[in-house]
Amino acid sequence: MAKKVALLQGNDACAQGAVYAGCTFFGGYPITPSTEVAEVLSGELPKVGGKFIQMEDEIAAMASVIGASLTGAKALTATSGPGVSLKQELIGYACIAETPCVIINVMRGGPSTGMPTGPGQSDVMQAKWGTHGDHAAIALVPASCQEIYEETIRAFNLAEKYRMPVQVLYDEIVGHMRERVEFAEPGELEVIDREAPSVSPEEYKPYDDTKGQIPPLASYGSGYKFHVTGLNKAADGFPTTKAELVDAEERRQIDKVDDNVADIEKFETYMTEDAEVIIWAYGSTSRSARYAVNDLRKEGIKAGLFRPITLWPFPEKQTAELAKQAKAIIVPELNLGQMVIEVERVAKGDCKVAAIGRVDGEPINPGQIAGKVKEVL
Amino acid sequence: MSSPKGEVEIIEQYCKGCNICVAFCPTNVLEMDLFVVKAAKPEACIACMQCELRCPDFAIKVHKKEA
């Protein structure tokens, strides 16, 4: 049977991916350039018995998502940089309360209102360091409409599996472009649901890690009565200030990601085997980078592309290996140098690292990247 | 004097000595004793439940006696 295909906008593909993943709750607030995710889901979710609510502000949207998730719903919000800034406190709440949820960030420039209709990749550090306190982060950076569809599904899977918020970041270019999207058949792509407790309600402790790093999460209204708080807490969910318990909780919540990088990481390499120069690019910028690689190869320059699809946790191993192999890594980004800092940290001086930054609302084009490569080599 | 209508039970470890129960007991059953309430005149209890209702600390139970 022929697969169902459609010409979809990136934001629409995101909404369709969410429905495939089993999302039944969306809480949002309008913001350019993400609004189409909300618009599509306001139509799609009630069709499957799900709920869509437009909340009074960005913070409320994030709060409603966490509340819904605790009842067992797969919950989503979509926003852009300023909205993520407002949501940050509650993203931290979802981290420490270990509540699965997905946050879509369709990136524009900034700071502040910046250029709302222009593309940007300026929230990639915010995705890691935006909320206060130490915490793990998972952020995915799809670069096409098809990939937005698939990565939104994967984001839900990771959120449910690791019991934490997962962010999907794509820039306005990818969010608003239209491409052919092939829909997965039911059962074709993996859909993960959070692990339910195997113990009785009387024995249940929502943060009991004795059987693994990720304690099973019961749902409100399923027979389990338990307490959820943003305070540091013991295994039973109640606040504690005992040093050893607080330390163990904080470290476990970071380790659950660090120890599972192999499961969470995802990347694409293009002509990197013999590459002397690596273009390290993500999102829409990686699309220009692929053209630049082709153009450079035609000129006899051995260029290759490394494209992270999981941005956080940072692809340390792959980046370190490429730094040893190549003479230079070029990092084009629609910001003034964010991920390049991480690349430099991991490269440890093994090769030259150079940035291309752009924040004028225009995309980075292949010629700009090729020019930089020639300048650096 | 008629027999008390209620028996006041005080859970001392919960009492924070706020004095609300003492002040609002209509028959002066209760007294403060070093910041913990005690039933000084238990025989006067009329089981009106005012102390139990207003104790913020879950430290007083009044057991009504069968007539």
Added chain:
Amino acid sequence: MAYDYDSSIRPGKLPHIWCPGCGHGIVMKGLIRAMDTCELDRKNTAIVSGIGCASRLPGYLDACTLHTAHGRAAAFATGVKMAKPEMDVIVCGGDGDGTAIGGNHFIHACRRNINMTYVLMNNFIYGMTGGQFSPCTPTGDKASTTPYGNPDPIFDISKLAIGAGASFVARTTAFHATQIDKLIAEGIKHKGMAVIEILDDCPTTYGRRNKFRSVVEMMERLKDMAVPVAAAAKLPAEKLEGKILTGILHQEDKPEYTAQYAEVIKKAQGA
């Protein structure tokens, strides 16, 4: 018989954290009695709070309890209620949490008329942070951040809730213990957003700065301030100066949000 509060309280959680004479414990007792009156199944009851002294209340109760971030309780609760409308949802918190940092969520929960019961303990102060003035600290009063007296006008929370669209609004005080559970129970039974404002005392951070000599004096003041709505209707305006009306202040039948959304689902599914 002594009232059985114990079966509603999580084992080992008492004594609670509240200061001597703080009325929050009286409100918690009232809430337990109201939940019992309404025979709420605690497995299907979510009790949601924000941050502050009053927001510590859910942790003591054996139910599905959610202690969230400062001001956000109504928004979290909205997510819970929307996702699982069959659950009973109770929100509790203080005046600063609910009407300052959480003011926007509060008025919009009222506007939606979503079926939940908001027990708002108004003790006129930010207690947990040490007594800074709140939107409900009376003008002229002392707080740690109003050393010369509070220049700010106050919110009338009940009027705010009525104006914002809540379909059940009631008010009482921590002194009026038996009215607390009756009004909360009425609120729980009411289909729609129910706000029960309970004027409360904070002897530690409000009373001491404002020349109250004792907890009892604060309780006496709450008693004296309250005038039942029916009685107030017969009193001349000058007799109501400095008083607050208690009882059910507003009740109306109007569409409830999750029921309205159930209609949206029917339409979307082509029914």
